[in-house]
Amino acid sequence: MRTPEGDALSDLVLDLFRLDSLLLTAGDRLVAPLGLTSARWQVLGAIVAAERPQPVAWIARDLGGNRQNVQRIINDLHKEELVAFEVNPHHRRAQLVVLTRKGQRTFRAAMELQAPWIDDLSDGLSVKDIRTVHRVIRSLRDKLEGNGEVEESV
Amino acid sequence: MRTPEGDALSDLVLDLFRLDSLLLTAGDRLVAPLGLTSARWQVLGAIVAAERPQPVAWIARDLGGNRQNVQRIINDLHKEELVAFEVNPHHRRAQLVVLTRKGQRTFRAAMELQAPWIDDLSDGLSVKDIRTVHRVIRSLRDKLEGNGEVEESV
DNA sequence: TTATAATTGACATTATAATGTCAAATTTGG
DNA sequence: CCAAATTTGACATTATAATGTCAATTATAA
Numbered sequence: 008m009r010t011p012e013g014d015a016l017s018d019l020v021l022d023l024f025r026l027d028s029l030l031l032t033a034g035d036r037l038v039a040p041l042g043l044t045s046a047r048w049q050v051l052g053a054i055v056a057a058e059r060p061q062p063v064a065w066i067a068r069d070l071g072g073n074r075q076n077v078q079r080i081i082n083d084l085h086k087e088e089l090v091a092f093e094v095n096p097h098h099r100r101a102q103l104v105v106l107t108r109k110g111q112r113t114f115r116a117a118m119e120l121q122a123p124w125i126d127d128l129s130d131g132l133s134v135k136d137i138r139t140v141h142r143v144i145r146s147l148r149d150k151l152e153g154n155g156e157v158e159e160s161v
Numbered sequence: 162m163r164t165p166e167g168d169a170l171s172d173l174v175l176d177l178f179r180l181d182s183l184l185l186t187a188g189d190r191l192v193a194p195l196g197l198t199s200a201r202w203q204v205l206g207a208i209v210a211a212e213r214p215q216p217v218a219w220i221a222r223d224l225g226g227n228r229q230n231v232q233r234i235i236n237d238l239h240k241e242e243l244v245a246f247e248v249n250p251h252h253r254r255a256q257l258v259v260l261t262r263k264g265q266r267t268f269r270a271a272m273e274l275q276a277p278w279i280d281d282l283s284d285g286l287s288v289k290d291i292r293t294v295h296r297v298i299r300s301l302r303d304k305l306e307g308n309g310e311v312e313e314s315v
Numbered sequence: 316t317t318a319t320a321a322t323t324g325a326c327a328t329t330a331t332a333a334t335g336t337c338a339a340a341t342t343t344g345g
Numbered sequence: 346c347c348a349a350a351t352t353t354g355a356c357a358t359t360a361t362a363a364t365g366t367c368a369a370t371t372a373t374a375a
Contacts, residue, residue: 009276012283015291017275020184022298024203025225027181029305030174046331049178064353071179076332078354100340101353121171122163128304129166132297137169140294143286144176150282151183200361218323230362232324254370255323 037124038117042087050080051089051106051114060093060103089113191278192271196241204234205243205260205268214247214257243267 009017034045043051053069054061061069067077081104084090089110092102106114129137163171188199197205207223208215215223221231235258238244243264246256260268283291 010280010283011288012286012291013276013280015288015295016279016283016286019291019295019298020279021203021206022295022302023177023181023184026298026302026305027177028225029302030177033305044331049175052175062353071182073333074353075334075355079331098341098353100355122167125170125174126164126167128301129164129170132166132170132300134165134169136293136297137166137173139290140297141169141173141176143290143294144173144180146286147282148176148180148183151180151187198361216323227363228323229325229364233361252323252371254325 033124037120041113041116041120043113043117046080047084047089048114048117050077050084051110051117054090054104054106055114060105062095062098062101062103064101066104084110187278191274195267195270195274197267197271200234201238201243202268202271204231204238205264205271208244208258208260208264209268214259216249216252216255216257218255220258238264 031045034048038044038048049070050066053066057066057069063078063081064074066081067074070077081090085092088107090104091107091110093105095101095103185199188202192198192202203224204220207220211220211223217232217235218228220235221228224231235244239246242261244258245261245264247259249255249257
């Protein structure tokens with residue numbers, strides 16, 4: 008009915024869902040003392056990771072999340088003064104999102120909490136296997152992101 | 162700051178989140194014609210996977226989801242006559258959840274849609290690598306589920 | 316048996332996420 | 346320069362998920 012690869016991947020998917028939910032919950036617990044959640048942490052991370060300040064819609068695209076939700080999260084972060092908006096020379100309405108001092112401190116604190124936690128979580132695994140996992144995950148991700156775009160050759 | 166394993170795992174996590182969300186969305190699209198969603202499909206799967214009919218709370222535990230949400234989903238499935246409740250000889254209130262004929266047909270139809278889809282998704286990957294991924298995922302899952310229970314030896 | 320704790324479904328409330336629409340602003344193509 | 350398409354943030358609505366509480370029921374232990 009299915010290929011051996013399809014079977015193996017099928018077996019994997021449910022555990023993947025479960026792991027995802029466990030990671031989110033663990034992340035929530037980890038950074039709760041900082042007033043963060045997994046979602047907020049991820050948004051801060053996307054802002055840090057970007058080379059230059061971006062408007063909300065771009066950050067949402069980077070995250071693969073939907074625009075309105077990311078907007079809400081960033082507005083929340085703004086209320087708590089973790090991010091600020093800067094004038095965008097290229098767009099009057101779409102302001103650029105940057106971390107405030109407080110935002111930088113909070114993000115750094117989160118990463119400092121993360122280090123021992125992820126070290127412990129990875130204990131017993133080999134870098135080689137983790138890389139294999141990463142490669143497969145990326146491959147699946149890429150395949151799913153190429154939304155069946157059958158590009159018409161002009 | 163982090164071990165090499167911790168670093169590698171860190172790199173992995175964000176892609177894992179993204180993949181998860183892509184898989185859920187793809188699943189939603191796949192089974193939408195059947196009136197299902199990823200969440201409903203998963204609940205049906207848990208009912209099928211269990212050896213014997215279970216009350217809602219047990220299914221929720223199997224799924225690692227929260228009880229109230231699973232209850233809501235199962236009530237929805239009940240309204241659409243995909244599941245039915247049976248008297249539980251061991252508990253007056255906690256009825257046993259079973260699939261109706263329609264539920265069985267729908268679940269089977271979902272799996273038939275899934276087969277070619279997952280075959281295609283797994284194309285290009287080796288069973289060996291997929292199994293490695295599964296093993297690592299399971300290991301992480303187990304570690305996160307053992308909620309720091311420092312069992313006291315009596 | 317009795318009392319104490321744990322489980323379970325129902326209900327209510329809140330939080331988060333997803334979807335759709337709109338007007339302002341920008342970009343694109345001519 | 347102009348018109349059409351796209352992007353963007355704001356807003357509203359709905360859907361889904363999470364959290365807390367309660368009474369009924371069952372399980373456990375004394």
